Amino acid sequence: MNRTMITATNTLAQLQKQMDMIANNMANIDTNGYKKRDATFTELMYQQFDNQRRDGAEVGRLTPNGVRQGTGARIGQTQLDMTQGNVKQADRPLDTAFTKEGQLYKVLVQTGVGNEIQYTRNGAMYLSPVGENEVALVNADGHSIVDANNNPIYITGEAKEYNIDSSGQLSVTMTNGTLQTFELGVVQVNKPQFLVSKGNNLFGLPENFAELNVGVDEILTDMVGPLRGEIGIQSHALESSNVDMAKEMTSLMNAQRAYQFQSRAVSMADQMMGLVNGIR
Structure with missing residues (x-):
């Protein structure tokens, strides 16, 4: 399994948890006094590869030196929203x-x-x-x-x-x-x-x-x-609950798009490995 697949699968599991949380909020929209939860993501540990031996070779660079390769994202915190409902x-x-x-x-x-x-x-x-x-x-x-x-x-x-x-x-x-x-x-x-x-x-x-x-x-x-x-x-x-259906639907669609993107990354990585293994 290459690095791309590891990164994507790590993020897929966390996106599934976010979608479960959004679904729980939507299911309780008519529950008296229910307070919704929101998920925030944070980056998993990454590695830095210095592609230049001398700092002088990086003069004029606008981005940080080196190449950073991450391992995905995870839910850093689930926040309970205590705002007043109607x-x-x-x-x-x-x-x-x-x-x-x-x-x-x-x-x-x-x-x-x-x-x-x-x-x-x-x-x-x-x-x-x-x-x-x-x-x-x-x-x-x-x-x-x-x-x-x-x-x-x-x-x-x-x-x-x-x-x-x-x-x-x-x-x-x-x-x-x-x-x-x-x-x-x-x-x-x-x-x-x-x-x-x-x-x-x-x-x-x-x-x-x-x-x-x-x-x-x-x-x-x-x-x-x-x-x-x-x-x-x-x-x-x-x-009433403080769940905003329009906001939850928007968050759900964003999470689904991110999930599809990560799934596509796994498929592309698998295809690339197949091409490499097919070389004679």
């Missing part, structure tokens, strides 16, 4: 939308090793029966929405009215006239690139904090105490 009106009082960027709800998820706090931008909440005359506040997948102290929210009794204010306080008016209040768990993400996608529109924290040289407090901030006033929530509304 807010659309909804009829349910438990449908909410964040009006400030970088804020997420806390969700208690049951994993194979226990319970784990994960995070979502999807503000659609539901009620799930957990006992006699008691319901829990959950997301669409049945995972508990937790309060500011990471405790599941349970509403006891027969509710008459639900209201969520701009600071994330859930007020439940009961049929007997009493009032139950809960502070929804909300975090502000400071470094979204450290969040790990967990599936089902949920994010989690990385496990290798020592390797990343970063702490939990640097990645996100719990919105508790005086910080509750900085939360921006709109009730009777849902946030």
Whole structure:
């Protein structure tokens, strides 16, 4: 296999990953609160061949001295885009939308090793029966929405009215006239690139904090105490995804053209090797 084929095949695998990411963005265009990811490429290691023995032979050259031969490109980073999506009106009082960027709800998820706090931008909440005359506040997948102290929210009794204010306080008016209040768990993400996608529109924290040289407090901030006033929530509304279909289609076509170019390079290299091997 010659150098051209190695370079092309290295890049082909990375372009396939980019197209998979674009396809995932397009598939979630109607997912509430979905945040798209963008891929950026970087060059793989290259070798430099000095084709002139003396620097004086390169006088007047406009490009850098020598010939650089690369080995392809790879995805250097996948960036999570936390820009605000469009807010659309909804009829349910438990449908909410964040009006400030970088804020997420806390969700208690049951994993194979226990319970784990994960995070979502999807503000659609539901009620799930957990006992006699008691319901829990959950997301669409049945995972508990937790309060500011990471405790599941349970509403006891027969509710008459639900209201969520701009600071994330859930007020439940009961049929007997009493009032139950809960502070929804909300975090502000400071470094979204450290969040790990967990599936089902949920994010989690990385496990290798020592390797990343970063702490939990640097990645996100719990919105508790005086910080509750900085939360921006709109009730009777849902946030759309921030996926721009026209932009994603353009990126997909560019990636497909690059993929075709690299495939063509492999075919041409194979033809050249065939010609060389056919020489008698």
